[in-house]
Amino acid sequence: MDPTSIGLIGIIALLVAIFLRMPVSFAMFITGFVGLFLFMGKAAAFNVLSADIWGQFASYTLAIIPLYVFMGEIIFRSGITQNLFDAAYKWLGQFKGGMASTTILASAGFSSICGSNTATAATMGTIALPELKKYKYDQAISAGAVATGGTLGILIPPSTVLIVIAIQTQQSVKDLFAAVLLPGILLTILMILTIIFLCQKNPNLGPAGPKFPLSEKLKSLTGVIPVFVLFAFVIGGLFYGLFTPTESGAFGAFGALIITIAMRKFTWKRLVDALDSTIRSTAMVLFLVVGAVVFGRFITATRLPFAVAEFVSNLAVPSVIILIAILFVYVIGGAIMDALGFLILSIPIFFPAVIMLGYDPVWFSIILCIVTSLGAITPPVGVNAFIVQGISREIPMTTVFKGTGYFIVTYSILIAILILFPQIVTFLI
Amino acid sequence: MNEVTELTTGKESISLNIEKNAAGINMFEKFTIKVSKFFAWISGSAVIVMMLLIVINGIKRIFSTPILGTTEIVGWLAAISVSFALGFTQIHRGHVDIDLLVSKFPKGLQKVLRIIVAFLSLGFFGIVGWQLFQYAFSLSANRNVSQTLGVIYYPFVILSALGFFVFVLVLLKDLISEIKGGESNGSN
Amino acid sequence: ACSSTSSGNQSSGNESSGEKSADVIELNYAFFAPAGTFPAVQMEKWAEELEKRTNNKVKVNTFPGGTLLTAENMYDGVANGLADIGLSSTTYEPGRFPLLAVSDMPSGYPNAKVASKVIADLVNEYTPEAFKDFKIITTFASEPAYIQSQQPIESLEDLKGKQLRISGATTDLFKELGAAPVGMSQSEVAEALQTGIVNGYVSSREVLKDMKYAEMVKYITDYPLTVNTFVAVMNKSKWDSLPEDVKTVIDELNTEMTDFTGDYLDNYVGEVLKWSEDEHSIKTVPLKDNENWTEIGNKLQLNAVKKAEEAGLPGQEYQNRLKELVEKYSQEQ
Numbered sequence: 001m002d003p004t005s006i007g008l009i010g011i012i013a014l015l016v017a018i019f020l021r022m023p024v025s026f027a028m029f030i031t032g033f034v035g036l037f038l039f040m041g042k043a044a045a046f047n048v049l050s051a052d053i054w055g056q057f058a059s060y061t062l063a064i065i066p067l068y069v070f071m072g073e074i075i076f077r078s079g080i081t082q083n084l085f086d087a088a089y090k091w092l093g094q095f096k097g098g099m100a101s102t103t104i105l106a107s108a109g110f111s112s113i114c115g116s117n118t119a120t121a122a123t124m125g126t127i128a129l130p131e132l133k134k135y136k137y138d139q140a141i142s143a144g145a146v147a148t149g150g151t152l153g154i155l156i157p158p159s160t161v162l163i164v165i166a167i168q169t170q171q172s173v174k175d176l177f178a179a180v181l182l183p184g185i186l187l188t189i190l191m192i193l194t195i196i197f198l199c200q201k202n203p204n205l206g207p208a209g210p211k212f213p214l215s216e217k218l219k220s221l222t223g224v225i226p227v228f229v230l231f232a233f234v235i236g237g238l239f240y241g242l243f244t245p246t247e248s249g250a251f252g253a254f255g256a257l258i259i260t261i262a263m264r265k266f267t268w269k270r271l272v273d274a275l276d277s278t279i280r281s282t283a284m285v286l287f288l289v290v291g292a293v294v295f296g297r298f299i300t301a302t303r304l305p306f307a308v309a310e311f312v313s314n315l316a317v318p319s320v321i322i323l324i325a326i327l328f329v330y331v332i333g334g335a336i337m338d339a340l341g342f343l344i345l346s347i348p349i350f351f352p353a354v355i356m357l358g359y360d361p362v363w364f365s366i367i368l369c370i371v372t373s374l375g376a377i378t379p380p381v382g383v384n385a386f387i388v389q390g391i392s393r394e395i396p397m398t399t400v401f402k403g404t405g406y407f408i409v410t411y412s413i414l415i416a417i418l419i420l421f422p423q424i425v426t427f428l429i
Numbered sequence: 430m431n432e433v434t435e436l437t438t439g440k441e442s443i444s445l446n447i448e449k450n451a452a453g454i455n456m457f458e459k460f461t462i463k464v465s466k467f468f469a470w471i472s473g474s475a476v477i478v479m480m481l482l483i484v485i486n487g488i489k490r491i492f493s494t495p496i497l498g499t500t501e502i503v504g505w506l507a508a509i510s511v512s513f514a515l516g517f518t519q520i521h522r523g524h525v526d527i528d529l530l531v532s533k534f535p536k537g538l539q540k541v542l543r544i545i546v547a548f549l550s551l552g553f554f555g556i557v558g559w560q561l562f563q564y565a566f567s568l569s570a571n572r573n574v575s576q577t578l579g580v581i582y583y584p585f586v587i588l589s590a591l592g593f594f595v596f597v598l599v600l601l602k603d604l605i606s607e608i609k610g611g612e613s614n615g616s617n
Numbered sequence: 618a619c620s621s622t623s624s625g626n627q628s629s630g631n632e633s634s635g636e637k638s639a640d641v642i643e644l645n646y647a648f649f650a651p652a653g654t655f656p657a658v659q660m661e662k663w664a665e666e667l668e669k670r671t672n673n674k675v676k677v678n679t680f681p682g683g684t685l686l687t688a689e690n691m692y693d694g695v696a697n698g699l700a701d702i703g704l705s706s707t708t709y710e711p712g713r714f715p716l717l718a719v720s721d722m723p724s725g726y727p728n729a730k731v732a733s734k735v736i737a738d739l740v741n742e743y744t745p746e747a748f749k750d751f752k753i754i755t756t757f758a759s760e761p762a763y764i765q766s767q768q769p770i771e772s773l774e775d776l777k778g779k780q781l782r783i784s785g786a787t788t789d790l791f792k793e794l795g796a797a798p799v800g801m802s803q804s805e806v807a808e809a810l811q812t813g814i815v816n817g818y819v820s821s822r823e824v825l826k827d828m829k830y831a832e833m834v835k836y837i838t839d840y841p842l843t844v845n846t847f848v849a850v851m852n853k854s855k856w857d858s859l860p861e862d863v864k865t866v867i868d869e870l871n872t873e874m875t876d877f878t879g880d881y882l883d884n885y886v887g888e889v890l891k892w893s894e895d896e897h898s899i900k901t902v903p904l905k906d907n908e909n910w911t912e913i914g915n916k917l918q919l920n921a922v923k924k925a926e927e928a929g930l931p932g933q934e935y936q937n938r939l940k941e942l943v944e945k946y947s948q949e950q
């Protein structure tokens with residue numbers, strides 16, 4: 001049998017295992033291992049299980065995940081987030097879908113200090129999901145808003161995915177960060193418009209709350225100040241040059257502790273509870289990431305991604321059709337495996353092809369980043385969707401994907417806009 | 430404030446449930462839960478130490494020089510915080526699964542699938558733990574040292590392997606209680 | 618151990634390319650850094666030459682960017698058959714290659730070409746124990762590392778307390794020179810430079826362009842420091858399974874790739890330096906206290922020699938040979 005078919009069988013085996021309810025991370029680990037075992041031999045398969053897994057676990061860059069989650073957990077346990085959402089509710093709650101829109105905005109703000117979509121989804125999920133539930137939001141909209149809001153993590157700078165693209169294609173990190181700013185803000189606005197549109201059509205999805213007098217609205221803002229100070233410290237510190245992203249996670253968590261102590265909201269029990277949730281979210285997220293690496297090793301060895309890429313770029317049709325076809329391959333790739341892994345595999349093949357077709361490298365990098373983040377919310381393998389479901393177990397997976405489904409439409413609109421008006425990307429560089 | 434209490438209570442009720450079952454069933458389950466909780470404590474402490482180390486390093490370098498090898502030490506702490514949380518996470522069913530197809534299957538078949546999944550996971554992660562041990566031995570034999578600090582780091586790999594063994598212990602506990610036909614805590 | 622390559626071909630023979638016969642030999646070649654970096658350029662060149670010179674009897678699949686094997690796992694991964702060939706830097710595994718640690722220290726290499734030739738000879742003459750179970754495909758080195766910084770560093774005094782990102786086993790050297798070395802993952806260097814968390818870094822100079830660091834530093838200190846050694850190895854049983862004519866081509870490519878990579882990197886660094894000067898006004902500054910740096914470099918090399926001797930290896934003999942070879946190849950220039 002040729003390697004490509006073996007790769008395809010591997011993907012089918014992964015899906016079967018997932019749908020027979022093997023935990024997703026376990027399924028990626030095990031099918032990846034079995035695939036390597038059968039395809040590359042016993043020694044090769046065992047090798048991935050040791051040095052590779054250790055290398056992923058002992059990664060300074062991935063340490064950003066527990067630190068940011070911990071920061072979110074401390075703020076959440078202290079009840080300060082409550083103030084934030086109360087304030088947001090007083091201002092926006094009177095509109096249909098206001099609380100879900102707040103979730104998107106909060107995710108966008110958080111994304112500007114966090115370069116990872118999974119960390120953003122995990123942190124905002126911890127903060128926003130209980131609130132959305134409390135305000136009786138539809139489960140699908142709630143889960144969809146958190147999972148999709150998380151994808152802003154790599155679409156608002158800093159962004160690990162853009163750093164990877166910049167290094168792989170020898171472009172300027174600074175340029176890519178500048179270029180993604182407008183599309184990131186545009187996507188944030190489009191997501192909020194999506195929520196407003198859906199809730200106008202069906203007010204049960206995100207019920208309008210009571211209207212508050214202006215005095216009460218203004219008063220609610222005082223409760224937001226600590227959070228604002230913390231975010232300003234973290235965002236400001238990062239952009240002003242006090243610390244790197246991983247460090248901003250540590251300083252953020254530390255700052256959050258200081259604030260809760262200063263506000264007399266600190267108790268040892270809350271600290272322990274925050275750590276309890278932090279380590280479970282971290283183990284869940286990192287197990288998914290590392291599982292995707294193991295499965296990715298197998299898929300890479302079969303050269304399936306390369307075969308698909310070659311097929312697409314060999315088609316003799318107009319360039320925009322090829323572009324859309326390539327984007328479609330990325331959507332499929334992001335659907336069936338870890339989107340970042342697929343990105344890393346495919347850039348050397350697709351990137352030169354697309355530049356040859358006459359597209360701007362910076363523009364295509366941003367489009368790739370957008371499609372990669374889309375991969376985190378598409379079924380069946382959507383990392384952000386899994387994270388939301390992992391945090392809020394009472395929401396069924398199908399409901400989460402129903403919720404992200406609305407925003408897949410939003411994403412498609414954004415991509416269409418950027419194909420029609422590429423200046424939105426190239427304007428700031 | 431209400432929300433915080435509500436969420437916390439929810440979590441506690443899960444662990445209380447498990448503990449009741451454990452006390453009623455046997456020593457092995459009790460032991461497994463104890464050990465994974467102990468490991469969870471170390472995992473949480475690793476997160477705190479990681480945070481403090483980075484913060485102290487960030488402040489120290491303004492006034493003098495940074496702490497050498499911060500990146501390496503944080504990496505090792507991250508590895509410990511993840512691997513030591515694996516068993517605890519499994520006790521809480523924290524690893525995401527997709528039940529949309531299986532929930533439509535007959536109860537007996539669901540149980541069989543759960544046993545198969547637990548069995549495969551048990552075997553696989555046992556192998557991972559073992560491989561990590563082997564890897565630690567080869568690092569030791571090759572005299573591998575870390576890049577910046579130039580110190581041996583295989584002991585951290587051994588600790589990571591221990592984390593996997595506790596994880597395997599929890600999977601074994603799951604398998605035994607499934608086979609025994611005890612109350613299923615496989616559903617959410 | 619690697620069943621894939623022989624069984625994998627039967628059905629790929631009837632693809633549109635047509636030129637493949639049923640017994641094309643496929644080789645998987647892994648490297649940890651992205652395509653476009655000089656070792657990856659070398660890998661592609663080797664693949665191209667091998668395919669050409671064997672009339673496409675061999676097909677090489679390249680896996681740059683750590684997609685198949687990462688730096689930590691490269692040589693073990695090849696031993697276990699996860700890839701047939703792996704390219705990694707011995708400099709990243711201090712302790713495992715005590716002799717190579719000696720030649721990685723400042724040794725007066727004028728450029729990458731000389732460093733590559735010298736170290737390739739040394740690897741052939743003093744093959745590291747760790748490579749006994751591999752077939753060595755080629756050896757080459759980076760150009761010497763230079764300090765690239767935001768403030769000019771013209772003396773040990775200037776260097777004092779400067780926070781510099783280092784890679785490889787160079788901590789002791791920079792501590793001795795008085796800098797504050799910082800270990801940092803590659804992915805954070807750009808941000809750390811931009812925000813001033815580090816004042817500069819130490820590396821061969823192609824990164825000014827490849828990693829876009831030219832946007833973030835202003836000065837290069839004109840003093841060659843350590844080199845990184847790269848060795849590509851093949852799985853031994855894979856090697857044994859190859860037909861004689863293929864083995865011959867691979868052997869003839871060994872030295873050719875050493876020369877090719879050295880030449881390529883030196884030319885490329887020349888272009889990069891010109892580009893950095895024209896586009897980003899990067900200045901190269903000379904040292905005022907050359908001798909002090911050389912003295913410290915020698916001391917650290919002696920330490921490495923002692924360590925090798927302690928490990929039961931001919932450290933002193935190796936250092937003597939190293940000096941001979943540097944002189945020989947520098948004169949040939």
Ligand code: NA
Nearest residue numbers: 111114153156
């Ligand atoms: Na971001």
Ligand code: NA
Nearest residue numbers: 334335375381
């Ligand atoms: Na997906």
